[in-house]
Amino acid sequence: MTKDVIALTPKMPDLRTLLAGLFAGGPGLGVNGARDGAVVQLCSPDGRPLVSVEAPVLVHVPGEIERLLRCAAPGGPVWWTEARASAAIAEAGRLAGSFAGRLATVLGGEVWPPKAATTEVVPLTTDMTAIPVPLTEAPAVDVLTEATAVVIQDRPVVALTSWLSDAFRTASDADRSLQIVTPPTARLTLPTRTALRGLPNRWVIQDPEHGCYDGLSGAVLQWQGGTFSPVRNEHGAASVAAPFATAADTGDRQLLLAVRTRHRPTATLVLGRALEAVWRHLTGAPPAGWSTAEPVNLPWSTRQITELARARAPRPTLLIAVGDPERPGLATVRVRRTPAGVEEEITLGLGYGCDEQPPLDAIASLAEALDAEHGLVTLLTSLRAARRDLMVPARIEAPPVPVAFTLGGAETDAVGRRRAEHPPAGPEPLHLGRALHYPLGDGTDAGAWGRLKRLTEDLKRG
Incomplete structure (x- = not known):
């Protein structure tokens, strides 16, 4: 299940509705604030973030829902409330889906992706003491090493959201590269492509049949030394993944x-x-x-x-x-x-x-x-x-x-x-x-x- 879940509602989620959504994990979980109150986090009993929820944004601009989510949009302006689940905890994705589903149920909206929507209580059963959590204030970062911050995105379009902008800024301030990992079906928006400019920042394609490769250069990649880097032959040259080289001119x-x-x-x-x-x-x-x-x-x-x-x-x-x-x-x-x-x-x-x-x-x-x-x-x-x-x-x-x-x-x-x-x-x-x-x-x-x-x-x- 995707780790990003978005509630699209005609009404603004007020504090009471947000709290009802955050109750998706039952009374044993806590709620913390981050980024000066711009993010609310649903946390485990020991304080580790499970789901981070950004402040709702009212989208007035026609076509943005279709452009970024590849789905039909509700009529008129819509409130976009995005929840990002930790990639490290098995229940986190279901918690994010339950949070968004509760908002949509109360406010009469929709959830993207639709299959993520639920209103069930999701008990936390994972042993949190065995879970490594990135020591970063950027909620979008899933893996953090000395050299690299890795963001995993399982969505059709990787946009330069405030989540991702914050991840770029945090990585840059710490002299780390930012590497975005997606399936081969994902697309980048032009602002995201521009933000990734300059190695060692990378768009990493994780292909079940062809392994990992760079989505912008096609170079076959491997995880080594805490970062994704090209696989090189004895002459120091990188090879290009076969899917990257297959493209046809559509006339666009x-x-x-x-x-x-x-x-x-x-x-x-x-x-x-x-x-x-x-x-x-x-x-x-x-x-x-x-x-x-x-x-x-x-x-x-x-x-x-x-x-x-x-x-x-x-x-x-x-x-x-x-x-x-x-x-x-x-x-x-x-x-x-x-x-x-x-x-x-x-x-x-x-x-x-x-x-x-x-x-x-x-x-x-x-x-x-x-x-x-x-x-x-x-x-x-x-x-x-x-x-x-x-x-x-x-x-x-x-x-x-x-x-x-x-x-x-x-x-x-x-x-x-x-x-x-x-x-x-x-x-x-x-x-x-x-x-x-x-x-x-x-x-x-x-x-x-x-x-x-x-x-x-x-x-x-x-």
Whole structure:
């Protein structure tokens, strides 16, 4: 049974309902708080956490339940209450299911996965003195060694939830890698894929037929020295698991944009407008919602985004935004204060099916608008053959291919306008007001990477 169980209810679970759910283990178990009250834990008599329950989140954004849980969502806004059971205790998964089932019964909601739902009392019979418990404050961590924090996820989509964000942060603070273990059917969201960037962080596929392998590189893995690492032959080379190398081009495409903007740190500055402009320009509508983790639960609001970033300053702020389910779109925004001003680093992916055309002809006008109104520094546009739903499978995927690179007007002046207008290795740019727009290809020619590399080297020398 899965270790993650989610109650989806039309009403907010109040304290009385939460306590009724936590009574799933009977009167012999205790309740503790963690993470400054953001997490409630059902504990064994000796204080060991069995089930950790995060504060309920009201999801207003259409499509998030379907996107992350692959199931039909109740109509209207829904409260998402997630319980994570300890992987070390046999009864913990049933306790989590009973907790969620009690909430759904009282509040008239549903449980994911449906088979986990129950309202029975689950007695604790495991000998707790024989169970090793990770010495960590991150409830998502299942195995902890000196080198690695391991998170086991048995769910169709591994999203960058607040659980997982906390695990990344805790592992990083302790100089540990984070390794996520899933079955081969799991998919990552783009924010989770981005968070895993950089070894020795890994996505570990646990395949009953093919053993363990890396879901992003395909390298066959083994557990050695308290971490998952590649199995190497006598020449030091790693082998690739057979399932990873089997992939077919379905015709789906992803349009990827990497945008940097810079603003003066004024009292009237409103953040998020650049991303909204990109979304409107390419889809005809603004983002549907935003949040600091998945599920994305808040309706789109540049005012609220600005207030959060101001409250966190000078620390950086990481945000996630999604679009309408009819046009899959997912973005991350990193807001940070630098000596040059307030910068937004935006990555956006939009998904297109085999019968849909990505709007490549709209990129130049978008770049011109970003430079004129939103402090564009750079814009890199790429295209790749990948899933329309923007999920990351444990299969080999074609890398993105650059389509165009745009240098904002202020950045052009800093580089030197004469050199930027006539790079020695080309290509000749289009003038978009003060910005320069360099066409690199149509997204099918891998040689565009070489053209981009030569161009950026020329611009740096300027």
